[in-house]
Amino acid sequence: MRHRWPYWRAFVLLLAVMTPPALADAQGKSKLDEVLARGYVIVGTSSEAPPFGFINEKGELVGFDVDIAKLVAKAIFGSEKIEFVKQGFAARWANVQAGKIDFGIQVTTIYPDRALKVAFTRPYVDSGITMVVKKGSPIQKLADLNNEKYTVANLTTPVQADRSKKFFPKAKTVTFDSVAAQFTAVKTARAEAAQLDVPVALWYAKDHPDIRVLDEWLTDPTNNAIFLKLDDFAWWRFLDTVVGEMRGGSLFSEYRAIHKKWFGVDPQHEKWYVGKQ
Numbered sequence: 001m002r003h004r005w006p007y008w009r010a011f012v013l014l015l016a017v018m019t020p021p022a023l024a025d026a027q028g029k030s031k032l033d034e035v036l037a038r039g040y041v042i043v044g045t046s047s048e049a050p051p052f053g054f055i056n057e058k059g060e061l062v063g064f065d066v067d068i069a070k071l072v073a074k075a076i077f078g079s080e081k082i083e084f085v086k087q088g089f090a091a092r093w094a095n096v097q098a099g100k101i102d103f104g105i106q107v108t109t110i111y112p113d114r115a116l117k118v119a120f121t122r123p124y125v126d127s128g129i130t131m132v133v134k135k136g137s138p139i140q141k142l143a144d145l146n147n148e149k150y151t152v153a154n155l156t157t158p159v160q161a162d163r164s165k166k167f168f169p170k171a172k173t174v175t176f177d178s179v180a181a182q183f184t185a186v187k188t189a190r191a192e193a194a195q196l197d198v199p200v201a202l203w204y205a206k207d208h209p210d211i212r213v214l215d216e217w218l219t220d221p222t223n224n225a226i227f228l229k230l231d232d233f234a235w236w237r238f239l240d241t242v243v244g245e246m247r248g249g250s251l252f253s254e255y256r257a258i259h260k261k262w263f264g265v266d267p268q269h270e271k272w273y274v275g276k277q
Helices: 007-018 021-026 031-038 064-077 089-097 158-167 179-187 198-207 233-248 252-263
Strands: 041-045 053-055 082-086 119-127 129-134 151-155 172-176 193-197 211-213 222-228
Touching (some): 031 233, 064 233
Antiparallel strands (some): 119 222
16 A cells, blocks of 8 residues: 655645745844844934934934934944944935845834835834914914915925915915025014924924924824835834834833924823823
8 A cells, every 4th residue: 555644744845945045044044133142233313304304514424213213222232332334315215125224214204105125113203294473473373374465485396386376275375495584584574384293393493492393283193204125024013112112111211301392392192192291
């Protein structure tokens, strides 16, 4: 009689044939192991996007994203063992996919199509679009701007033009090629209001007491997150855990100090229901 193998033995043999050894080895390794063995973390960020990442008057790379990256490094090593790679926005995905950086933190909003290219942690800061006006302005809400006597400062982007047409079609518009120029237009009364990202608006208002940020937003809230290479669960889980502890756990006090330093206001603790922080 011919001997027949049990089904489970045949299944194990099939798996051995179908699984390349290199792939089996790769599945056991993570960027986390590489970072720990190296002794420092390599982070991609912007040097041209204040207040998130920019070069100050001393020639130093500073910003909110820079400080958050340092807090991540501190969570790994107990100190700020970190190397920054200054990169343009077009290089974000390629640099992390190629392993040139361990992760990126660069004013990057989570969108579903982007999640096809890179993995995202939970958000480390909330964003969206709001308006800044002079502190003594009678403008209190978006509807107040829908008046032909007002001028709104926009960037040279179609999306800001579309928002103007949607929310205040009667207002005049003036267009600029930088956020700084938008803000200056409001400061100098060339425009009554300007569209800015919420964190950027808070940053400007922090150092300019004559400027006020409207409570009402033009957009839904968006989420800025750390991004990393796809298919590395251990590294993603660690980074996501660190961000979670920043927003509502053991690292919140340090996170709050960074947030207050750059934006002039405290962030909301994720466990707001527990009590006053």
